[in-house]
Every structure is written in structure tokens, then in C-alpha cells.
Amino acid sequence: MKWLYDFSYLTRTIHEGLSERFEPGTVVILEMLLVGLTFMLLFAVLGLVLVYAERKVSAVIQQRLGPMRVGKWGTAQTLADVIKLLLKEPLINKDADRFLFNLAPFVIMIAAFMAIAALPFAKGLHAIDFDIGILYVAAVSSLGVIGILLAGWSSNNKYSLIGAMRSGAQIISYELSVALSLLTIVVLTGSLQLSVIVESQADGWWIFKGHIPAMIAFLIFLIASTAETNRGPFDLAEAESELTAGFHTEYSGLKFAFFFLAEFANMFIVAGIGATVFLGGWMPFHIGTWEGFNAVMDFIPPIVWFFGKVGFIIFLMMWFRWTFPRLRIDQLLTLEWKYLLPINLMNIVLMAFLSLMGWHF
């Protein structure tokens, strides 16, 4: 069972097993295929689980039951929906720019795939450990906005265009706050590498160790990342009461499903980054010298900790969506440029001051 606590045993076993049977070149190709398949499977499972979770959470908040008919407790509902979408006719608007229209789902999904590569899931379970991890994630995850703009522009539909423009303005604005709130913690870690950031939290999570500035940064990160993934109350890019469905109005069938999947995948990615930087990644929760308590916490495998924290942040984001009313575009931009950005800049100076005086753990 020790591989559950340190995945490098598992990866080493697979590597040695393959090396015995194949040439070194073949081994590299086989390992890459294995990684690719694992992540595709992860995406499929994420889509199925998160869509079901979203519908159940919204049902509980609105005092309904949610999906109940397909499978026990409606658990097979998402699978049935995927099959339904697969069998729907792919429609293309007669005036649409067909090439860009078909390119847009690719751009969005590729951005999500490349961003998830940098997440540390557990000890030794880390696809690519960049030494510029945070910069990489911030750069790649913002590529998704190009897909949204392409989708809105190429559909030749006024709803789509307005939705895409709003979404573009929103994502680029809130990207600043996401990056700056993460940098507040980087001042303390002194490294952008995600594995180093996780290791630095072995004796306590940054949200506790960094005092008040870290908590402010976490709050800003939560708000800004909810806005960056286009989720409610910031979902005015697809505000269904005024724009039908925003930038993906014209998409049908599986292409629409990919936009949907990318939204949930992006939610997982920002929650993963938030959990890694603020909540200790796969590090267990420890309280000072409580030996017994710490031993029990250590018993829970790191991968459970990581997915638990990510699940907690995702639950918060779902809770936001079903609790707050939608903002208008002017309120949205005011919130970012007149409140979050100045607060963030002051917060980063405060954090630098704390780190200078050594007033953190």
C-alpha cells in the first residue's frame, strides 16, 4: 500500500517493467501514451462527476431532488446526456466562418489539457514539474479566451458576439487579480515551482502561515478565479436570460459538450492551483504538537487530501453560482478595476513588508 502515499514507487515500477521488455525509445513513447490516456480518462471522469455534482448541489440549494431517474440516484444521468449529445446533428450556421467555428472547441480543450499538465496531484504524481509552474499555468490557462472569442466571432450571431466580447473583457481583467494574488504567496515561497511550493507547506498551509495578507489573497483568488472560469455570479458571457447561451449559442451536439467540459475542467484547474498554493496541495492538515491528531491526518493518503481540497473549492464556486444574482458588465469591471486590483497591489506590498520583517511562520 505504500504506493498510495508516494506515487514515485508506482511510476518507477511501471518504468522498470517497461524497460525490461522494450527498447528505451519505445519505452518513452509508451509512457507518453500512458500519460496521455490517463489524462483523457481524468477529463472524462471530471466531466461526468462535476456535471452530476453541479446538478445535485443546485438541487439541494433550491430544495429539489435533481436528476433521479437514470440509474441509482440519477448517477447515470450525465452518461445518458453525453450519448444524447453524441447523437445530435451538428449544425452550422449558413453565414458562419466554418474553419474558425470548428477550430474553437479545439483551442479551448487544448488550453485546458496543457494547463492541467502542471498540477501536482500527490507525492510523485506530477506530470510535468516546471520550474516556472505558476507563470506557465497563468499563461496557458488564459489561452482559452482565444477559443471563446473565436467561437463568438465565427458563429455570425449577435448573441454570440456580445457574449464573446463580454467574456473577453472579463477574463483579461480578472486574470490580473488571479496572477497577483498568487504572487502574494510567491513572495513567501521564493519559487514558482509548484512542487517546491507544496513542500514549503509541510509545517503549515500558507493561508495560515501568511497571516492576514494571505487570507485577503485567498479571498481575491476565489472571486477572480470564479470570474475567470465564467461562472455565476459572473456568467454574463452566457447570461441565458438575455443572450440565450452567449458565445456557444450556435453550437450543437458534441461541440457544445466540449465547451461545457472545458468549463468544468477549467474550474478543476483553478481549484487545483488554489489548493496547491494556499491550502497546502497534497499536504495533510497538522496542528502544532498534537501527535495523535497529526498521525491520524498522515494516515489519509495525499491524493485524498488533494482531491478533498479541490472538491471543497469547487463546492464553494457552485455555492456562489446558486446564491448570488448575476452582475452587470459595468459592475463587473468596477469590481475588478476599482476594488480588487488596488487592494491586490496594496496587499502584495503588505506581504512584502511582512516577509521583510520576518513576521510570518
Next chain:
Amino acid sequence: MSSEALIIFFLGGVVMVGAGILASNLLAPKSSNLQKAEPYECGVPTQGTSWIQFRVGYYLFAILFLIFDVETVFIFPWAVAMKKVGLSAFIEILLFLIILGLGLLYAWKKKALKWE
């Protein structure tokens, strides 16, 4: 794995979307119909093209974003080195942020942040 492995993630995205769209093209029924190819707008025929002019406000925010994004890129190396360099790094970032803050204040006074 090293960063060359990124290619597999790029291909993963291409394969997943490509396979999905291919499968849906093979399985889904097809029938052409003039009404189906119309843009989806409330049922009435659309007026003119949809590639219309949109408000200049988006452009202003794009420019502001560009300024502050470049600033963020400058803060990245500073944040990494802050602890090692110490006091001089703190004073320098203070000056840098004050100048940028003045820029934001100017945009604010010029009503570039106002949406109407």
C-alpha cells in the same frame, strides 16, 4: 517528465476533440434545411450581418489590461527574489507600484474605467 512531454498534452486535446467530433459526424443524423442554417435569434429573420461594430469601451479595457499585464510580468521575478534581496527590493517595488498606481488613478480620473 521533462517539458518536451507537453506535446502529449497538446495532442491529447486534439485527439479528444477530434475523435469526439468524428464520432458524432458518423453517428448523428443529417438533413439539410434552410431554416436550420439560419442564425439562432428569437425566430424572426436576422437584420443584416452579425459582424457589427461593438463599443469602444472594450478596447480601452484591453489597453489597460496590456499595461497591467506587463506590470505583472515584472512582478513575477521580483516576487521570487524578494526574500533574498531584502530591503532594496521592497523599496524598489514600492516605487514601481506607486508609479503604476498613479497611472491607474489617471485612467480613473479620465473616466476610462467608467462604463456608460
